[in-house]
Amino acid sequence: xxxELGLAALWLAAALATLQLLGGALAQxxxxxxxxxxxxxxxxxxxxxxxxxxxxxxYVFAVTDLSxxxxxxxSHSMKPLIFKIAGAWGNHEGSMLLWVTVMGLAGGFVxxxxxxxxxxxxxxxxxxxxxxxxxxxxxxxxxxxxxxRLSPAPAEGQGLNPLLQDLGLAFxxxxxxxxxxxxxxxxxFAIGALVxxxxxxAFARAMRPWVLGAWIFLTLGITAGSYWAYYELGWGGxxxxxxxxxxxxxxWLAATALLHSVSVLASRDALRIWTVMLGVVAFSMSMVxxxxxxxxILTSVHxxxxxxxxxxxxxxxxxINIGSxxxxxxxxxxxxxxxxxxxxxxxxxxLVINNVLLCAILGIVxxxxxxxxxxxxxxxxxxxxxxxxxxxxxxxxxxxxxxxxVGPMLRWRxxxxxxxxxxxxxxxxxxxxxxxxxxxxxxxxxxxxxxLAMGVGLAWASVLPLRGRNLRRLPLAVWGMVFAHFGIAVxxxxxxxxxxxxxxxxxxxxxxxxxxxGPWKVRLAGIEPIAGPNWTALxxxxxxxxxxxxxxxxxxxxxxxxxAPPQNTAESALLTRWNGQLYAVLGGEADDGRWQLRLWWxxxxxxxxxxxxxxALGGLLALLGRVANDVRRGVASDRxxxxxxxxxxxxxxxx
Amino acid sequence: xxxxxxxRLAAMAFALGxxxxxxxxxxxxxxxxxxxxxxxxxxxxxxxEASDLMATLxxxxxxxxxxxxxDAPIAGSxxxxxxxxxxxxxxxxxxxxxxxxxxxxxxxxxxQLTELTWPxxxxxxxxxxxxFLLLRRRxxxxxxxAMDGATDGxxxxxxxxxxxxx
Numbered sequence: 001x002x003x004e005l006g007l008a009a010l011w012l013a014a015a016l017a018t019l020q021l022l023g024g025a026l027a028q029x030x031x032x033x034x035x036x037x038x039x040x041x042x043x044x045x046x047x048x049x050x051x052x053x054x055x056x057x058x059y060v061f062a063v064t065d066l067s068x069x070x071x072x073x074x075s076h077s078m079k080p081l082i083f084k085i086a087g088a089w090g091n092h093e094g095s096m097l098l099w100v101t102v103m104g105l106a107g108g109f110v111x112x113x114x115x116x117x118x119x120x121x122x123x124x125x126x127x128x129x130x131x132x133x134x135x136x137x138x139x140x141x142x143x144x145x146x147x148x149r150l151s152p153a154p155a156e157g158q159g160l161n162p163l164l165q166d167l168g169l170a171f172x173x174x175x176x177x178x179x180x181x182x183x184x185x186x187x188x189f190a191i192g193a194l195v196x197x198x199x200x201x202a203f204a205r206a207m208r209p210w211v212l213g214a215w216i217f218l219t220l221g222i223t224a225g226s227y228w229a230y231y232e233l234g235w236g237g238x239x240x241x242x243x244x245x246x247x248x249x250x251x252w253l254a255a256t257a258l259l260h261s262v263s264v265l266a267s268r269d270a271l272r273i274w275t276v277m278l279g280v281v282a283f284s285m286s287m288v289x290x291x292x293x294x295x296x297i298l299t300s301v302h303x304x305x306x307x308x309x310x311x312x313x314x315x316x317x318x319x320i321n322i323g324s325x326x327x328x329x330x331x332x333x334x335x336x337x338x339x340x341x342x343x344x345x346x347x348x349x350x351l352v353i354n355n356v357l358l359c360a361i362l363g364i365v366x367x368x369x370x371x372x373x374x375x376x377x378x379x380x381x382x383x384x385x386x387x388x389x390x391x392x393x394x395x396x397x398x399x400x401x402x403x404x405x406v407g408p409m410l411r412w413r414x415x416x417x418x419x420x421x422x423x424x425x426x427x428x429x430x431x432x433x434x435x436x437x438x439x440x441x442x443x444x445x446x447x448x449x450x451x452l453a454m455g456v457g458l459a460w461a462s463v464l465p466l467r468g469r470n471l472r473r474l475p476l477a478v479w480g481m482v483f484a485h486f487g488i489a490v491x492x493x494x495x496x497x498x499x500x501x502x503x504x505x506x507x508x509x510x511x512x513x514x515x516x517x518g519p520w521k522v523r524l525a526g527i528e529p530i531a532g533p534n535w536t537a538l539x540x541x542x543x544x545x546x547x548x549x550x551x552x553x554x555x556x557x558x559x560x561x562x563x564a565p566p567q568n569t570a571e572s573a574l575l576t577r578w579n580g581q582l583y584a585v586l587g588g589e590a591d592d593g594r595w596q597l598r599l600w601w602x603x604x605x606x607x608x609x610x611x612x613x614x615x616a617l618g619g620l621l622a623l624l625g626r627v628a629n630d631v632r633r634g635v636a637s638d639r640x641x642x643x644x645x646x647x648x649x650x651x652x653x654x655x
Numbered sequence: 656x657x658x659x660x661x662x663r664l665a666a667m668a669f670a671l672g673x674x675x676x677x678x679x680x681x682x683x684x685x686x687x688x689x690x691x692x693x694x695x696x697x698x699x700x701x702x703x704e705a706s707d708l709m710a711t712l713x714x715x716x717x718x719x720x721x722x723x724x725x726d727a728p729i730a731g732s733x734x735x736x737x738x739x740x741x742x743x744x745x746x747x748x749x750x751x752x753x754x755x756x757x758x759x760x761x762x763x764x765x766x767q768l769t770e771l772t773w774p775x776x777x778x779x780x781x782x783x784x785x786x787f788l789l790l791r792r793r794x795x796x797x798x799x800x801a802m803d804g805a806t807d808g809x810x811x812x813x814x815x816x817x818x819x820x821x
Contacts, residue, residue: 237724242719343794356786360786386710
């Protein structure tokens with residue numbers, strides 16, 4: 001019953017999206033305004049309906065209704081409740097429903113509060129949003145119905161991959177999806193502005209919070225995903241340029257470029273066409289990422305060919321959405337003027353360089369990710385991995401980091417290096433000192449060497465925009481920029497340090513034996529069997545001592561056996577100190593009764609994710625600053641103004 | 656483990672939740688029994704060379720993992736092979752070439768420059784060129800435009816202010 005309710009809500013939402021598209025599109029014609037009035041309410045109701053559908057899906061997962069095919073395939077009655085709920089989106093159909101849910105809610109939210117733009121532009125924007133949503137509704141209803149019944153219902157579900165039974169992973173996809181779908185709003189705004197030729201600062205201000213919000217979630221999603229891969233996969237790596245990782249990195253790169261160019265458009269009315277183009281590209285990258293992950297094409301071109309329905313569907317959506325956006329862009333780009341002018345050495349100039357370099361990195365990641373597929377289609381198998389991506393992206397990332405150090409200090413419109421040069425002496429000296437220190441005291445490969453040297457200089461340079469300012473009156477947005485740029489430096493130092501200084505130890509030990517890894521002494525004190533809700537495990541009791549510290553700390557890596565479905569996993573154990581992490585994995589038992597241990601000492605590795613969180617925090621500060629600013633200026637929305645008016649009247653009537 | 660718990664809580668608060676660790680197959684019984692599959696070379700410099708190479712070789716059996724990260728038996732055998740050859744004094748690139756000859760380009764995460772893979776190395780150059788042209792065109796035009804537009808600067812400023820007020 002609940003499943004049918006969900007399906008009905010989904011169909012209704014799709015019907016309303018059609019109405020929203022028609023209403024918004026007709027409003028663009030000379031006398032087609034008849035439906036214009038319904039577009040906003042329809043967008044809101046559509047968002048609520050799809051939320052109902054999603055709630056129904058969560059319900060059938062929570063109660064393990066095995067007559068629903070999706071539940072039977074992906075859940076199990078013995079699973080902890082939190083993982084039953086998370087299982088709702090841990091599969092193809094559920095994750096696509098999550099996608100349209102976020103998209104519907106975001107569209108409804110825009111329809112409800114955004115009043116700054118000309119109404120025609122807003123209607124075109126909402127029509128664009130409905131157009132994209134409709135494609136995904138069609139995909140769900142035709143090719144991946146999450147509410148399909150199974151008759152007869154099986155006695156037990158097939159369970160969930162134990163790798164996925166983890167809180168980090170339960171919340172990782174929704175975080176990324178919030179980012180992906182937030183970019184759909186930026187895409188729709190770009191379409192709306194192009195259709196009505198309203199590409200200007202007002203459009204940029206309306207779009208900016210969405211870009212910022214999406215970017216924050218993407219940053220958090222990538223950071224969390226990287227940490228998850230690090231501790232969960234048990235091999236001590238944190239980024240492998242895997243296509244699935246690249247699928248989340250590409251929208252982030254595009255969104256980062258968009259974020260910077262939309263700021264230029266909002267405050268300087270420059271880079272109009274470029275901003276619109278990036279708005280289209282950013283969401284296109286979200287869809288490309290989803291296509292890569294969801295179509296199965298990554299496993300193999302052949303796997304895709306065996307069951308091409310879903311893959312072809314997403315590919316068609318991709319072609320329609322991106323294709324029509326590009327056609328519109330080509331038709332309208334000529335009529336949008338370029339906007340204000342500026343000199344090469346200026347804040348805008350630095351931001352343009354940042355944009356071009358980010359796009360070049362994006363191009364390399366995209367090409368490197370797709371190339372194995374192209375090659376396979378041509379009948380050959382190649383692998384493209386870290387030895388390709390690391391140097392190729394560094395080729396563009398390193399100059400970008402230089403610009404990042406200088407750019408925030410330049411003035412808008414026109415400036416000279418002479419003016420900012422003095423401030424950069426200290427960071428430049430830091431870079432040289434770090435470089436000399438590394439050459440003298442450590443033997444480090446080229447990329448980590450450059451990363452460490454530039455990282456310390458960049459960390460200093462990133463806070464320079466604060467110098468000479470009244471910190472209490474500094475806008476939140478500037479704080480946000482400083483935090484985010486400092487976070488980049490911190491993450492860069494963490495990445496380089498991990499790659500330069502990690503120590504690995506593989507060893508087979510008897511109970512009672514001690515081994516050494518980096519500055520750590522590790523003693524295997526015992527091996528104990530333990531049981532969890534749906535697994536049993538062998539747990540190693542490791543007593544670890546750092547350097548000459550007295551008291552040992554306990555670490556308990558496990559080797560787990562799940563029984564539904566049957567699978568062995570290794571649970572790593574981590575010990576974090578201020579200067580790095582000790583990472584321990586328990587392996588198998590050898591014939592002679594010794595136990596295999598894998599140990600890593602990774603100096604400063606947590607800086608990678610601390611940097612990621614700082615970057616996201618910077619985004620959050622900027623977002624809060626922008627929203628507060630909009631509210632203060634009284635342009636946020638009529639609603640807020642009305643509410644204030646109402647409050648004032650209320651207070652007056654009280655007094 | 657107070658350190659770890661605190662770190663985890665912080666991560667949870669910030670990243671919408673990161674919980675208990677869990678993962679990969681390290682299945683007993685199917686583990687590789689090759690001598691150097693799970694044993695490091697005694698010479699740290701050679702072990703470093705070997706592990707750097709292993710991180711760039713692909714496990715032929717598993718999905719998207721290097722042989723350094725995989726517990727598949729074949730990855731174990733390949734690790735052992737790499738370590739033994741490094742110990743014998745072979746250069747990493749020699750071993751890579753030998754493996755590619757034997758298993759095809761697929762085994763190396765570092766694409767070799769061949770008839771098939773040259774676009775991978777050409778594309779970044781093309782991007783460099785495009786980036787250069789884009790910036791150059793933009794800035795050369797800008798520089799000229801800025802000179803032409805020097806007189807209408809004030810007009811632009813007032814227009815902008817109106818925009819800000821709107």
